[in-house]
Amino acid sequence: MFIRSVERDTSLDAFRAEVRDFCARELPAEVQRKQAMGQHLERHEYDAWLKRLGARGWITGKWPKEHGGLGWSPAQTLAFNEELGRAGAPPLVPFGVNMAGPVIYTFGTETQKRTYLPGIIRNDTWWCQGYSEPGAGSDLAGLKTKAVRDGDHYVINGQKIWTSLAHWADWMFCLVRTDDSGKKQEGISFILIDMRTPGITVRPIIAITMSHHLNEVFFDDVRVPVENLIGEEGKGWTYAKFLLANERVGNVEISRLQANLDALSRLLAETREGGKPLAEDPLWRRKVAEHEVALATVKALMADQLAATAEEGGAPTLMGAAALKLRGTELQQAILQSVMDVLGRYGQLYQTDALHAGWNGELIGPTDSAGLVYEHLYRRAATIYGGSSEVQKNIIAKGALGL
Amino acid sequence: MPAFSSEERQLLNDSLRDLLADKYTFEHFKKVARAEDGDGFSRADWATYAEMGWLGVCLPESAGGAGGGATELGIVMAGAGRFLLLEPFLGTIVLGASAIEKAGTPDQQKLLADIATGKLTLAFCHAEPDGGYARDYVRTIARRESDGYVIDGAKAHTIAAHAVDTLVISARLGSASGPVALFLVPRTSAGIKLAPAPALDGRRGAAMTLTGVRVPTSARLGAGDADLLPAIGDILDRGAIAVCAEAVGAMAAVTQITVDYLKTRKQFGQLLSQFQVLQHRLVDMSVTTEEARAIVHAALQAVDDGDPQARHTIWKAKVKTAQCARFVGGQAIQLHGGMGMTDELIVGHYYKRLVLCESLLGDGEWYLKQLAAEMA
Ligand SMILES: Cc1cc2nc3c(=O)[nH]c(=O)nc-3n(C[C@H](O)[C@H](O)[C@H](O)COP(=O)(O)OP(=O)(O)OC[C@H]3O[C@@H](n4cnc5c(N)ncnc54)[C@H](O)[C@@H]3O)c2cc1C
Numbered sequence: 168m169f170i171r172s173v174e175r176d177t178s179l180d181a182f183r184a185e186v187r188d189f190c191a192r193e194l195p196a197e198v199q200r201k202q203a204m205g206q207h208l209e210r211h212e213y214d215a216w217l218k219r220l221g222a223r224g225w226i227t228g229k230w231p232k233e234h235g236g237l238g239w240s241p242a243q244t245l246a247f248n249e250e251l252g253r254a255g256a257p258p259l260v261p262f263g264v265n266m267a268g269p270v271i272y273t274f275g276t277e278t279q280k281r282t283y284l285p286g287i288i289r290n291d292t293w294w295c296q297g298y299s300e301p302g303a304g305s306d307l308a309g310l311k312t313k314a315v316r317d318g319d320h321y322v323i324n325g326q327k328i329w330t331s332l333a334h335w336a337d338w339m340f341c342l343v344r345t346d347d348s349g350k351k352q353e354g355i356s357f358i359l360i361d362m363r364t365p366g367i368t369v370r371p372i373i374a375i376t377m378s379h380h381l382n383e384v385f386f387d388d389v390r391v392p393v394e395n396l397i398g399e400e401g402k403g404w405t406y407a408k409f410l411l412a413n414e415r416v417g418n419v420e421i422s423r424l425q426a427n428l429d430a431l432s433r434l435l436a437e438t439r440e441g442g443k444p445l446a447e448d449p450l451w452r453r454k455v456a457e458h459e460v461a462l463a464t465v466k467a468l469m470a471d472q473l474a475a476t477a478e479e480g481g482a483p484t485l486m487g488a489a490a491l492k493l494r495g496t497e498l499q500q501a502i503l504q505s506v507m508d509v510l511g512r513y514g515q516l517y518q519t520d521a522l523h524a525g526w527n528g529e530l531i532g533p534t535d536s537a538g539l540v541y542e543h544l545y546r547r548a549a550t551i552y553g554g555s556s557e558v559q560k561n562i563i564a565k566g567a568l569g570l
Numbered sequence: 571m572p573a574f575s576s577e578e579r580q581l582l583n584d585s586l587r588d589l590l591a592d593k594y595t596f597e598h599f600k601k602v603a604r605a606e607d608g609d610g611f612s613r614a615d616w617a618t619y620a621e622m623g624w625l626g627v628c629l630p631e632s633a634g635g636a637g638g639g640a641t642e643l644g645i646v647m648a649g650a651g652r653f654l655l656l657e658p659f660l661g662t663i664v665l666g667a668s669a670i671e672k673a674g675t676p677d678q679q680k681l682l683a684d685i686a687t688g689k690l691t692l693a694f695c696h697a698e699p700d701g702g703y704a705r706d707y708v709r710t711i712a713r714r715e716s717d718g719y720v721i722d723g724a725k726a727h728t729i730a731a732h733a734v735d736t737l738v739i740s741a742r743l744g745s746a747s748g749p750v751a752l753f754l755v756p757r758t759s760a761g762i763k764l765a766p767a768p769a770l771d772g773r774r775g776a777a778m779t780l781t782g783v784r785v786p787t788s789a790r791l792g793a794g795d796a797d798l799l800p801a802i803g804d805i806l807d808r809g810a811i812a813v814c815a816e817a818v819g820a821m822a823a824v825t826q827i828t829v830d831y832l833k834t835r836k837q838f839g840q841l842l843s844q845f846q847v848l849q850h851r852l853v854d855m856s857v858t859t860e861e862a863r864a865i866v867h868a869a870l871q872a873v874d875d876g877d878p879q880a881r882h883t884i885w886k887a888k889v890k891t892a893q894c895a896r897f898v899g900g901q902a903i904q905l906h907g908g909m910g911m912t913d914e915l916i917v918g919h920y921y922k923r924l925v926l927c928e929s930l931l932g933d934g935e936w937y938l939k940q941l942a943a944e945m946a
Pocket of ligand 1: 295296298299300303304306328330381548551552553557558561837838842845847904905906907908909911
């Protein structure tokens with residue numbers, strides 16, 4: 168207990184200042200304005216910003232230097248994300264930097280690294296995650312999308328679902344079944360698919376947010392070159408788990424939690440009851456303090472996890488990520504629930520038109536309320552995506568407690 | 571003596587269930603809620619409810635109603651919750667009707683007949699910007715003029731206020747320290763500026779400003795200068811318990827839907843309903859719904875019995891129901907996994923309606939605070 172020494176954010180002031188200056192200079196005004204209003208960004212708007220970050224190497228600052236990263240420590244990475252948040256910049260989009268990239272540089276060939284990593288570093292390519300299927304959600308290893316070898320190609324048939332941002336993606340990292348003769352985990356392969364390949368159909372799913380983020384992706388005789396296979400055929404489950412652990416740590420975005428909590432405090436100052444700001448109500452102040460305690464705890468869990476990861480060679484484990492993902496996403500929902508509790512005073516509205524640029528109707532309530540309601544609704548999924556809370560508990564039960 | 575016998579209540583309940591299960595499908599709900607050229611509710615459906623006698627179920631027999639009590643109102647509202655009805659029940663047959671009954675002159679009481687027949691729809695506009703859930707925060711002022719009143723002020727977003735016939739507006743008489751009165755104001759009156767906006771659950775409504783809105787003396791509910799704040803408290807209590815009943819209907823429906831889903835969805839080679847941890851979660855949803863149903867029933871009964879503690883029982887019911895709604899709605903999505911996140915499934919719509927039920931007319935925390943203050 169209490170053995171490991173956890174790095175503290177001490178000597179990062181100069182770096183923080185550099186990030187702040189950069190954001191002040193380079194963050195496009197329109198992106199900042201939309202972020203402040205909680206409005207949806209288009210891909211080209213993300214690109215305008217992310218390519219600038221990419222030119223500095225900052226998207227992938229936390230990657231090891233040998234793979235084109237800057238070798239940032241966890242504390243520096245956190246500081247970076249915090250400064251982005253404070254500057255009103257959108258958080259990074261995880262599919263390339265947090266998911267595809269680390270799998271490629273850890274398990275890919277030299278050619279694959281040369282082919283794919285630069286596009287992630289510079290934000291020239293967008294990725295999506297082809298894991299879940301209609302019949303394979305929590306039971307991911309039950310996936311059925313089939314890849315059959317035909318000369319220099321795999322021919323892929325099947326369906327993915329809940330594919331976030333597939334409609335923007337250039338590439339998909341995809342789990343496919345190359346063998347169904349043995350244990351279900353054993354016949355899975357990890358392959359990279361160009362989304363422009365003939366035979367791919369992307370169909371939108373409108374979420375409870377009333378927005379398009381999710382998709383179904385259909386594969387109909389999609390021919391993918393064999394050289395797009397990562398690692399060994401049939402060993403995809405190993406890479407898939409490696410990625411999931413990264414994904415789950417990434418699901419807990421400290422700077423986003425902090426931003427949500429800051430939003431809550433702002434709403435409390437702005438919102439009145441009986442003419443008095445809610446911020447003056449001791450019960451509300453207690454609630455905020457409660458969230459602060461939980462956030463400090465999640466931050467500590469994160470610091471611990473990152474330190475353990477560094478010791479163990481740079482990759483988190485599913486076990487290591489489970490508790491963090493569980494509590495981090497619960498906290499996210501709890502903070503956003505408090506946000507909704509404040510917004511109830513305005514009539515619990517959801518002016519979805521306000522989520523889009525160019526809308527000049529009359530907004531009722533705080534300027535970013537539609538964006539916050541969107542966030543509340545979307546994060547109902549935080550305890551579902553990346554592996555549900557129940558699945559995390561199963562992992563801990565089995566792995567940590569030996570049940 | 572309850573107004574309805576158990577058999578009559580059962581009949582009322584069954585009539586709601588039978589008709590709505592057939593007519594008020596999810597597809598219908600979406601079509602009505604989202605029609606670009608509509609108001610977000612259906613006047614044709616409203617006419618059907620009138621024909622069925624649901625709108626007048628607890629209006630006096632003299633107004634063509636069935637003379638039912640709070641319990642009968644609860645049965646109707648639970649039906650509205652179960653089928654996600656979009657029509658303006660709360661503003662019209664609960665708050666609006668109750669305002670007219672409690673405060674109206676004998677002449678004004680005649681309007682109740684129009685409610686029963688579906689001819690008159692109402693929205694109860696009491697809450698104001700900066701008032702939050704406070705019930706005594708009225709800054710809108712009605713100044714006497716020779717032949718009537720001139721009203722100035724602002725009201726917070728109210729469900730259906732963008733489309734109903736008449737707004738019931740609270741205002742202080744003469745000055746900021748005057749007694750509170752209620753006015754029946756046609757929605758289209760000059761000087762009313764509506765800011766329409768959709769609520770989370772698809773229902774629409776509007777916030778409003780009132781600038782020099784002129785109404786005749788007869789628009790004022792009742793006579794004499796008595797402060798209506800206590801009556802407004804009673805009206806809002808009636809609204810609160812009606813919203814709770816609506817939430818109970820929605821909770822019961824979405825719990826059943828979730829049970830059914832887990833009985834069909836397989837993962838790891840098993841039905842999800844066979845995982846004990848999920849069985850227990852479904853049990854918690856079910857028991858939680860039962861808790862809400864029980865305390866709401868107790869509160870409705872207390873009102874019908876004329877129990878002097880009824881008010882506190884209503885507040886307790888609102889606290890408990892809000893907590894229950896949060897749990898049941900959240901778990902319904904959680905247990906559906908990704909499916910729970912789609913607009914294509916009804917589950918998310920129940921979630922949203924329950925969020926509204928939690929906060930309409932004051933959320934659980936607010937009522938808890940009122941209870942704490944009064945019980946100290
Ligand atoms: C907003 C959102 C974005 C997503 N983005 C992507 C993406 O980009 N790419 C991608 O591949 N996938 C994505 N997903 C899919 C996500 O990973 C799955 O939804 C998730 O793994 C759950 O699977 P399911 O939806 O099939 O639910 P199910 O597996 O059917 O689960 C339903 C419920 O049963 C519970 N349950 C299941 N098995 C057990 C068990 N053994 N014990 C206890 N409880 C259990 C679950 O926890 C859940 O509550 C996304 C999902 C959402 C909602």
